[in-house]
Amino acid sequence: MMTISEALAGVMGSTSIEKRAVCVPRALNEAYDYERPSSFSRAMRLEFGNVVVLLISGTASIGANGESLHIGDFRAQLRRTFDNITALVEAEGATWKDVVRTTCYLRDIERDYDAFNEERTAFYREQDLDPLPASTGIQAILCRPELLVEIEGIAIFRTAAPSKE
Numbered sequence: 001m002m003t004i005s006e007a008l009a010g011v012m013g014s015t016s017i018e019k020r021a022v023c024v025p026r027a028l029n030e031a032y033d034y035e036r037p038s039s040f041s042r043a044m045r046l047e048f049g050n051v052v053v054l055l056i057s058g059t060a061s062i063g064a065n066g067e068s069l070h071i072g073d074f075r076a077q078l079r080r081t082f083d084n085i086t087a088l089v090e091a092e093g094a095t096w097k098d099v100v101r102t103t104c105y106l107r108d109i110e111r112d113y114d115a116f117n118e119e120r121t122a123f124y125r126e127q128d129l130d131p132l133p134a135s136t137g138i139q140a141i142l143c144r145p146e147l148l149v150e151i152e153g154i155a156i157f158r159t160a161a162p163s164k165e
Contacts, residue, residue: 018047022054027087028062043088047159054092054155058105059084060147071146074112078119078149089155096127098157102135105150109139112148 022043046053061069061077062084070076089095104120106112116137124132133153142150 018045020045022088022092024084024087024091026064028059028064028066028084043092045092050159052092052094052155052157052159054089054094054098054153056085056088056151056153056155058143058150058152059088060142060144060150068144068146074115074148075119077147078116079123081149081151082123085151085153092155093159094155094157096124096129098155099133099153100156101154102133103152104135104137105140105142105152106137107140107142107148109137113137116149 021041022045024042028042040057042059043054043056046055059081061080063069069080085099086096089099104116106116140150142148
């Protein structure tokens with residue numbers, strides 16, 4: 001049985017798949033460095049020839065030392081979440097224009113969705129996005145009780161064509 005990565009490599013005309021974790025310690029630390037370690041990468045970079053797929057793990061309002069930021073302030077938490085995702089994407093040479101999908105988890109979707117949609121719309125306008133990423137909003141219990149929003153995403157972009165030398 002073929003794996004998803006093998007199928008994508010075949011479709012993209014590549015014989016190999018290179019993968020590595022994405023780290024941006026200036027923005028947020030690695031989950032395994034938490035006081036209570038968690039085992040996941042902040043993001044994974046998959047390279048299929050000159051096509052790159054970034055799989056961005058659920059990201060929240062976490063600081064460079066693993067601390068929760070902006071406790072009780074939904075809008076500030078959302079902005080920090082966007083900043084953290086921006087740092088992950090930019091570290092790999094991409095932008096929000098390369099983000100094709102987000103999954104957005106809100107602790108209390110009834111209370112916070114209007115604020116979420118206002119802030120997301122303003123952020124996407126700042127990024128000059130057109131088209132907008134596909135997205136789903138879900139109410140969920142997040143990994144820390146003080147976190148109000150978490151977002152995961154997928155970005156896809158091309159690098160320069162491989163040299164034939």
